[in-house]
Amino acid sequence: MRGNLLKIEKQPLDNHQIKLTVEVESKQLEASKRRAARKLSRQAKIPGFRPGKAPYEVVVRHFGEEAVLEEALDMLVDEIYPKVLDEAEIKPGAPGILESVESVDPPRFIFTVPLEPEVDLGDYRAVRVPYDYRAPGDEEVEKSLEDLRRMYATTKTVERPIQEGDFVLLSIQVEKAKTKEGEEALIAENDNFAVYVAPEEKEKEDEWPFKGFARQLIGLKPEEEKTLSYTYPKDHSAEELRGQKVRIAIKVKAVRGVETPPLDDEFARMIGAENLDDLRQRVRTNLENEARARYDDEYTSIALEKIKAGATIKYPPQLVEHEMEHMMEDIRERLAAQNMELETYLKMREMDEKTFLEEEVKPAAIQRLEEGLLLETLARAENIQVTPAELEQAVQQTLNALQEDPNVDLQSIARGGRKARQEFSNAIITQTASQLLLHHTLKRVRQIASGEVDEEQTKAGTGEEEASEEKKPAPKKSKKKAASPKSAKGKSSQKKTTSGKEQEKA
Structure with missing residues (x-):
């Protein structure tokens, strides 16, 4: 390339890319055509000649002028692209694209090059967020100790009335309160239906046969029977039950009460502490560590958002697409671990892939990309x-x-x-x-x-930044886009031809 001149026109684009119009000397294309002919002659047998030894004119007659020109343009673009970036003083942030071959005499190429991301942190050192962490109090510690007692609890059959926290075995029958002639009344029945009487604040939305059912059992004794009436809401998830009034006949078959171990030194030693005081301190320390970590996560997110609000972050759209690809790979892997395909997941959510990408994946990808660029720049700025x-x-x-x-x-x-x-x-x-x-x-x-x-x-690690500034972009390998080789050719007699060629960074 030494001695060969490049004429480069630069046109910045709004999406942090730059359009380059590059003109090279005609002799460079002619030289590339000769090299292309030798390459083609090595790839296919030409009668009367050893591989790579056929004269240029013979190769052109055998393969066609368009095929030789196509290969020559590819080789020339691969050859000049690194020098184009160097002379134009451009640091690409993603693979560039050869948008078109505007002419072949003289050879003129149109490139679109995504630029390296730029982050201006602004006056980030002036950002302030009140740090108001409060350690868990005695109430949280005692609650955690109670949770520990429940973890080591045992159950036994009791003859007393049902209480909160009991496990109950029922015989249950659910019927429609009113039926039409010939319509079956029975909806469901189970002769061994197990129920846990949870505290009211821990009731589950999907509790069957309805939310709050288990607490209706409190006070009943073993072998006692009871009939409940209930009307399902009109927006119930099960269509056949919407607005349906039912009778629920139950019989208590067995009640198992929960016995928790006493909170004493013996219990503390059972789970690895020296005594109850030591256990209480360990619980407090764990709670404080967890609470501190949660608060720090929330605090950091707020602080980052404030820093981001005062920063300017520029990047080409290709980086968002790249981040989206990574996120989709992660999603597919997580779904595969649950023996589920993406198509099944989207069907369950009644969403097509295009909507999923645009409404959920893309916003998350943008946030992750911008946060990553912000943190990377902060790390350099703070050395x-x-x-x-x-x-x-x-x-x-x-x-x-x-x-x-x-x-x-x-x-x-x-x-x-x-x-x-x-x-x-x-x-x-x-x-x-x-x-x-x-x-x-x-x-x-x-x-x-x-x-x-x-x-x-000291804010900046200038030594690292200067070292990185001196690095030159390596030559890029070329890779075809979706178009077939022939579709990317242009007739040699025409002044304008198009191509879709991606230039990859080395």
């Missing part, structure tokens, strides 16, 4: 780094956790050879480093918003 010591410790903790994970076969990875082990190690290190960097950055967001960060603290 946040991961030390080798903490990375080593975190990697070891991750490996220890994987050894306990029944879904991870480390022995199989070890038997996979040196390459497999190296790839696994690199993946663990990269993922762990990313998680640590994210953790430190989110912590810094909280420190900034709460005013903890010293205003004189």
Whole structure:
């Protein structure tokens, strides 16, 4: 390419992309046509010639001028694209697209290049959010201790009246209160229907035969019978029951009461504490850790939104599409873990894929993309780094956790050879480093918003930024779009031809 001139016209677009009109010297296309002819002659047998040895004119007659021109344009675009980016001083944020070949004499190409994302944080250090965390009180601690007692509770058959918290075995029969002539009255019956009498605040919306049914049993004794009347709402989920008035005949067959262990030192030792005071302190510590983590998550989200509101974030649409692809992969994997396909999931939600993508996936992808760009820029601005010591410790903790994970076969990875082990190690290190960097950055967001960060603290890691500025874009490989090779050709006698060619970043 040395000595060959490029004429480049730049036209910025509104969606953080740039349109490039690139004109090259005709001699470059002629040279590309010669190389294209040699390549084609190596790919197919031409009678009378060894592969790659047929003269140019013979190759043109054998394959056709359009085929040679098509291949030559592809080769020329692959050759000039990295230099175009370099001379135009453009840092691409995603693969560029060859929109068209405007002419072949002289060769003139139209590219659309997505630009590298740009984030201006604004005066992010001025963002303030009151930090008003309150630790759980004694009431929450005692409630958690009661929950622990219930976890270790036992049940036994009792002869007393039913109380809240009991398990009850019933014989139940549900019939329509009124029927037409010839219409069957019975809706459902069960001779061994188990019911848990939950506290009122824990009643389930889908309780059968209706919400609040179990609490209607309180006070009944074993072998006692009762008939209830109930009218289903007109918007009930079961169409056949909407507005239906029913009679529910029940008979209590057995009542099992719940016995919780006493809250004492013996109970505390049973679950691993030294005594009741030690158990109470452990419960309090766990509650405080969980409450602090929840509050910090909410606080960080609010602080990030305020920083984002004062920032300017620019990115090309291709990055949103890329994020959407990742999210769809994640969704499909999660559904597959539940033995469900995406089509089935969407059918259950009465939604087509296009609507799902536009209304749910795309907004979430935009939010995730912008938040990621914001945090990445914050980490650089605040010079946040991961030390080798903490990375080593975190990697070891991750490996220890994987050894306990029944879904991870480390022995199989070890038997996979040196390459497999190296790839696994690199993946663990990269993922762990990313998680640590994210953790430190989110912590810094909280420190900034709460005013903890010293205003004189150095903000920028200029050494890293300058190093990154010096990196040049690598040449890109070309990849065809959906059009077939012939459909992307242009007649050599015409001045204008179109092509749809994506240029991939190396």
